[in-house]
Amino acid sequence: MSMYRQEIIERYRFPRHRGEMKNASVQGEVLNVLCGDELTLYFLFDANKTRVENVTFGGIGCALMTAAADMLCEHLMGKITEELKAFLADDMLKLYGEMPSPSRLKCVLLPYEALRRALAGLA
């Protein structure tokens, strides 16, 4: 099966959740050591700081990372912080829908790492 199914290419070319968020409650930044790309996830929480009102991502990267980030933003919308904390690397792969080749695993897991980084900033 191709690593570049239609959904991946579509989300890469026209991501729905890309954009810097000026008023983010918390954000998580990560670097992909494989290629030097950077990714930031921005979270806006409600007044109680428990529910995600908006998630976006910033940074330019490969199709795999961009598509995975876009999927993650969509998935996390409206979730509560406990749900964010319970989200694991395996969940990221399930959300992505396939297992990338070993050398590209990092690209798909980068958004998940950005989430962990953001959660660390929440405490």
Add this chain to the structure above:
Amino acid sequence: MFMKKLGLSIRNDFPIFARNAGVPFAYLDSAATSLKPVCVLDAMRGYYESYSANVSRGVYEMAEQATGAYEASRGVVGKFIGADRPEEIVFARNATEALNLLAAQFGGLIMNEGDGILLSEMEHHANLIPWQELAKHEKCVLHFLPFDIKSGELEWNPDTFASFLKERRIKIVSLVHSSNVLGTINPIKEIFAVAREAGAYTILDAAQSVVHMPIDIKELGADFLVCSGHKMFGPTGIGVLWGRYELLDRMAPYQTGGEMIQDVGLKTSTFKEPPHRFEAGTPHIAGAIGLAEAIRYMQEIGMEEIRNHEKELLAYAREHLLQIKGLHILGPSDIDKRSGVISFMIDGIHPHDVGSFLAQDGVMIRVGDHCAKPLHKKLNITASSRISISIYNDHDDIDAAVNSLTKMVNTFSV
């Protein structure tokens, strides 16, 4: 003289092409590491099977045979690059280790606080970071020859270069012969001539060039040269440091222990002459034997023959790559100034996606920063895609890459 035809017809020499029951693949990553001909594998196997004794100490025939083969390998390497004597060849793990050895032991010997080292902006990290460390320890200063973003060529002025070197107290000029990203063949002979005239020592990183063209260290005016066996059809784990004997002789050992000592007491020891002074412990005997066989293999083909074959392929690749929408080639457009590699960018497609997409079509290329981050930063990119070619490549490999790239551009623009 017997001439081998290169490309498709030489693939029988490389057992790896039988991999996956002979399903064809396009190996276009020889700048990372070259494939190995069967004669190299046989030579190494021959050592392990028939005379695998340690070197330099046994008094029995098998040990003498091993020592003879190991030492003879120095002669083969030396002749290949135009060295005066085999004792000028030091075996290291790879070019990286050879450069670390030089920075620590030669740099440490001659550099004083405030002295300068000249590198270029297109160096592989191997010819950058050892000098950064030296600069830190000796409080000396790194300087860089810039390259032109458009042409990919070094920018230097022959008229003012000597005064540039003197003003900055440059004592070491260490340059890459041909860039592993841009492909640029640098005007080493001209630069080194002025550098030596100005009293600087010259180091040539020939890791990328030595497999692609004839090299004569005297003609190039080098004091030292480094290269890696695995990029020249030899095994991994063996590399070469060549240095002028009188310079090697001034240097202290890099590592110490067995094999490199003359006499040992409990508190002090004395060391052997070069090259053995720099080869502590049991060396990579099979590696040196394999490397010598790889060099014989190249010599049998002829370095001019190799250069001509690759120039023709580079021109063919360039012409066909440029027909792909949104593809831009980095480095010189003149094939005479280019060797081994063609790196490129495609508008709107990340290099890592290029690499993965081509891999699905059995085309193996390199993507990333190619251990040359400062070069990429100067070009304002984080990564690029690189096709590199060798003697076993032919038009079919380039066609496979171009077809896959065309398919990819179409897929990504639907």
